[in-house]
Amino acid sequence: MFTTLPKIMLSPYFALGVADVRAGRPPRFDLWDHDSTATENDLWDYERGRQWATAAPTLMPVRRTEAERREFPKSQRRLSSSAEDVYERSKIP
Numbered sequence: 001m002f003t004t005l006p007k008i009m010l011s012p013y014f015a016l017g018v019a020d021v022r023a024g025r026p027p028r029f030d031l032w033d034h035d036s037t038a039t040e041n042d043l044w045d046y047e048r049g050r051q052w053a054t055a056a057p058t059l060m061p062v063r064r065t066e067a068e069r070r071e072f073p074k075s076q077r078r079l080s081s082s083a084e085d086v087y088e089r090s091k092i093p
Helices: 005-009 012-022 040-055 066-070 081-090
Strands: none
Touching: 005 040, 005 081, 012 040, 040 081
16 A cells, blocks of 8 residues: 655654654554454554654654644645655655
8 A cells, every 4th residue: 555755754654753762662562462453454554653753853844833833835845845855765665
């Protein structure tokens, strides 16, 4: 199944992967045993979030700030362009 970069990076599972790395937590391999709603893409998004967090500067946000959102067309408001750049340069699958 094909997915888009915004869909991946705005996923709550991606955010959880980022949060785990930034908090110094090991991968939550058993988390999926307790989340019956998680799909295969969700599991990939979690791992992609962990990978992104190791490549991105520690304080880099995934989403744009409110002030930044006002400066962009609606279709480009949510993701930080620098966060997207890190994802693409890192060649995360």
